[in-house]
Amino acid sequence: MGDLIRLLRKGLPAEAVLTDPDVTASYATDMAGFCAAGNPAVVVLPRTVEEVRHVMRTATELRVPVVPQGARTGLSGAANATEGCMVLSLVKMDRIIEIDPVERIAVVEPGVVNAVLSRAVAEHGLYYPPDPSSWEQCTIGGNIGTGSGGLCCVKYGVTAEYVLGLEVVLADGRLLTTGRRTAKGVAGYDLTRLFVGSEGSLGVVVRAVLALKPAPPQQLALAAEFPSTATACEAVRRIMARGHAPCLLELMDRTTVRAVNALGKMGLPESTEALLLAAFDTPRAQADLAAVGELCTEAGATEVVPADSAAESELLLKARRMSLPALEALRPATMIDDVCVPRGRLAEMLDGTAAIAERHGLTIGVCAHAGDGNTHPVVCFDPADPEEARRAKKSFEEIMALGLELGGTITGEHGVGLLKREWLAREAGPVSMEMQRGIKGVFDPLGLLNPGKVL
Amino acid sequence: MGDLIRLLRKGLPAEAVLTDPDVTASYATDMAGFCAAGNPAVVVLPRTVEEVRHVMRTATELRVPVVPQGARTGLSGAANATEGCMVLSLVKMDRIIEIDPVERIAVVEPGVVNAVLSRAVAEHGLYYPPDPSSWEQCTIGGNIGTGSGGLCCVKYGVTAEYVLGLEVVLADGRLLTTGRRTAKGVAGYDLTRLFVGSEGSLGVVVRAVLALKPAPPQQLALAAEFPSTATACEAVRRIMARGHAPCLLELMDRTTVRAVNALGKMGLPESTEALLLAAFDTPRAQADLAAVGELCTEAGATEVVPADSAAESELLLKARRMSLPALEALRPATMIDDVCVPRGRLAEMLDGTAAIAERHGLTIGVCAHAGDGNTHPVVCFDPADPEEARRAKKSFEEIMALGLELGGTITGEHGVGLLKREWLAREAGPVSMEMQRGIKGVFDPLGLLNPGKVL
Incomplete structure (x- = not known):
């Protein structure tokens, strides 16, 4: 524990490493009911990709489980802390890096609030459709993690359809770039989509290229x-x-x-x-x-x-x-x-x-x-x-x-988290679960990223 | 070789197992130039999911590489045979199983020709947008494998955006079901999208649930x-x-x-x-x-x-x-x-x-x-x-x-295949390649499925 804090502080400013138990306890849960939560050992609030990489390298070195968090408005316990974990909150990485009306894309950090992005792109005559009911609080990183939807999905689809490319810090601190910023692209396996809805269990999204639509007439x-x-x-x-x-x-x-x-x-x-x-x-x-x-x-x-x-x-x-x-x-x-x-x-x-x-x-x-x-x-x-x-x-x-x-799914847009973990196996069946666990093992062989969530 | 044919015939009718070298040679390539191709040892043309499973179980038992094929209109050599391989042609599995205007979905086998599906859904006032230029020949299975696009993508996107769920025969013959037939669904990792563009290197798609749009006015x-x-x-x-x-x-x-x-x-x-x-x-x-x-x-x-x-x-x-x-x-x-x-x-x-x-x-x-x-x-x-x-x-x-x-990708809609394999590594970088290879290992640990393609 002393080691963990000391090592973290080597790559993070003092104010980005929270250890006061009253403060860290306030990061224990999202908005889901009936979900267990433990006390985080520490909460880190990095502001840069390099700081996130330092966090993950430290976690890997000391084998400390990491629970990535956005605004914690989720409804499935996916952001709940486990006892003694490190909470990695991305809310301070909240820059909109780029909005491009010709490419119809935005490039954002994960901590950008959904409504902030929606309003920013509207100024360019553009539209970012996904509108979960928590849109005034929830972050794009959280939306990507949970695969969130909203009222507009019947016409515009869910978050997944707006994620073109990602930068992801892997469990061992390496940086992975997925996808593209072009309108089309089919080079290799679709790693981008694998991260959407993975609830931080495969890597930590630190940047996203999002597709935008032209702003429609008022409804x-x-x-x-x-x-x-x-x-x-x-x-x-x-x-x-x-x-x-x-x-x-x-x-x-x-x-x-x-x-x-x-x-x-x-x-x-x-x-x-x-x-x-x-x-x-x-x-x-x-x-x-x-x-x-x-x-x-x-x-x-x-x-x-x-x-x-x-x-x-x-x-x-x-x-x-x-x-x-x-x-x-x-x-x-x-x-x-x-x-x-x-x-x-x-x-x-x-x-x-x-x-x-x-x-x-x-x-x-x-x-x-x-x-x-x-x-x-x-x-x-x-x-x-x-x-x-x-x-x-x-x-x-x-x-x-x-x-x-009735031929449906246990979750249309909130995710599996802790709440529906046992139900995922019922929906997906043993062969799918084996493949999903295999994928988890590829990205996070030590099982440090959001353990006990999704699978 | 004798063993292979004998075992294949235990689960396939005689006419579904082609061994005449003149005939099998005609299955050696798709439409790409500059791509090496070998002579298939055998070509199989299954008509049912059970037959595909038998093929894959046999391939695994005898460690025979398998090259899945559709109409072979691809432009990257993804369907090219390797020397001594088994070609698994899906063109005989060509049933449209269901078209549902309320759910706006079609359920199809992989061998359905794109134009046949497009015309069939049009009769229900529906529209299947992806329209590669080979649409009168190419199959939906091939479209999914290569991630194909077409003229309409600027408004309607590529094949990937229309694949809601899949049934896939894995390398060892097990059946995997992915995705959903509902409008939304975020239960677990997105295995469906992993198969789109994977060129048959992760599994054999034997059924697909496709999203449809209402037919638009004439252009x-x-x-x-x-x-x-x-x-x-x-x-x-x-x-x-x-x-x-x-x-x-x-x-x-x-x-x-x-x-x-x-x-x-x-x-x-x-x-x-x-x-x-x-x-x-x-x-x-x-x-x-x-x-x-x-x-x-x-x-x-x-x-x-x-x-x-x-x-x-x-x-x-x-x-x-x-x-x-x-x-x-x-x-x-x-x-x-x-x-x-x-x-x-x-x-x-x-x-x-x-x-x-x-x-x-x-x-x-x-x-x-x-x-x-x-x-x-x-x-x-x-x-x-x-x-x-x-x-x-x-x-x-x-x-x-x-x-x-210029910040682009080596392939917008044709896929990597053999033709651009070395270029994929240049575009994706070593971390991505390592993750992609890890995923390949999860689904196809013996490396039997379309070896040498994509990665």
């Missing part, structure tokens, strides 16, 4: 009320089958609608069983919305309310963004699940989740990126009541089991 | 004549910087334009130094074309000719598609390069290529996916003249060196 939204989840999901099916390209297609179940009203006085219709929000950022958004509104009515919507203005649209989206805090306000604690199923199975997923909630006598509100089939059931409970906590955990797992049964 | 094109490559490339810069989303942005240099006229009597303007083709498949294609036409004029175009109809557009695109055959008609042989540079460096790439041609006294025509910075210099030469062949090879390599110097 226009509508809300549609449905008498059942089945009719709302039928609308989703029809919208997608008809070839529409909404930039947002979200579903809030009754529990979520009521919670949002309770928290935000939003005046959403409480009689609805499912509220669908659709938005378009196309040149003909009003016409697209009208067409989608008709499909909603055909599918059984009792009311369709298109926003007349960007301001009205923003209000609808605000209601959606309030879903998670609103559900969190219902009970002392929540666990948010992240199951993604084929669009055609969405109704079964929602109804099955409601049945699980009822069976366990729990409140589970669901908001869903319906256009992607990606549901976020939020299990509300009181951790002070061990029996209720047990039921919460049980239903959380039954929801994942249901997702797998 | 409308324009042609613009430029007095220099510099002005044409300046137009490309402006078009991309202004946020336009053409579905095609192609450049033909003077040599190519003249060759196309000579072959096809197309009546293209021979006085031009560079011809730019742009197309839009947007709802407002005419307005988009007009805006792009203006940018071309501003950048120095001497003439801008927008097509008035889909038929006229098709004629322009036909000229572009004729580029390669037209250049091939100039001399007994050609080598086609595939260097992708940042868009902003395209003019330097083109002018540098012209200088290389001049220095070596060779004809090198360039057609380029200009919107992606992806150039295809076609080196024309007579292989019967060893001195000319030597100069051709030299210039081919100088073109790659120039691409790397």
